[in-house]
Amino acid sequence: MSTTSPLLEVRDVSLGFGGVRALTEVNFHVNKGELFSIIGPNGAGKTSMLNCVSGRYKPTAGRVFFEGRDVTGMTPNQRATIGIGRTFQNLALFGHMSVLDNIMVGRHHLLKNNFLTGGLYWAGAQKEELAHRRKVEDIIDFLEIAHIRKATAGTLSYGLRKRVELARAMAVEPKIILLDEPMAGMNLEEKEDMARYIVDLNEEWGMTVVMIEHDMGVVMDISHRVIVLEFGRKIADGLPDDIMSNERVKVAYLGVDEDEEKAAEAVA
């Protein structure tokens, strides 16, 4: 057993919406430095789980711990401040603003100099602004979006907007980043690019990643560990290879029935 405590721990989390049970006693943990994925069929509870971690939803039962601290009662803003960052399934960019300004918004809560103190200590504010710009430029370079820096976000292709959204989430400098379907709606080339950015984000930038993604090829290719949800319950937790060969997962998620598979093999 590992002696280091996990970065994120989800303990017995249940979530209900009226009569709908979105999550039932889900347990898992994510270690620092992991690239961790949550998969499952439509409506399995993946986004609900991410929302319980980011603070958008409060679990009906169970607790969420971050760096050993119980964060279950914290608001999304409080969680963002202590290092839990996220992107959304549906894009949440300011369409009328430039790419650069959208990314700068992500750094707002890091600004020490607000309107008042900025006025009093102008030199300090300028220095701080410069440091922020430099950090943002690093992210822009990393995600290769320098050529669209001044473009209005709303005019960009879907794939590029997803990249800008990732840039904004990175700008907050989270300790863990929650990615809700980062490749949804992308073509093959865009998916390959995004997969590479996520791997580099994890390996080179040292960011812990929790990802929901429907593209099984990508998930199995880049994840260190995977959990599978079905009807709000966790049905598997393990290495990608274990998940791929797990019979329950095959039936639940991949739509492969063991008996059907045997029958098909017998016919072939």
Ligand SMILES: Nc1ncnc2c1ncn2[C@@H]1O[C@H](COP(=O)(O)OP(=O)(O)OP(=O)(O)O)[C@@H](O)[C@H]1O
């Ligand atoms: N705000 C909400 N109000 C009511 N029911 C909800 C709400 N959010 C989710 N649900 C329900 O909870 C269940 C889990 O939904 P969730 O969106 O978490 O699944 P998912 O695995 O992310 O699905 P998908 O892959 O389609 O995005 C579904 O039955 C869904 O209808």
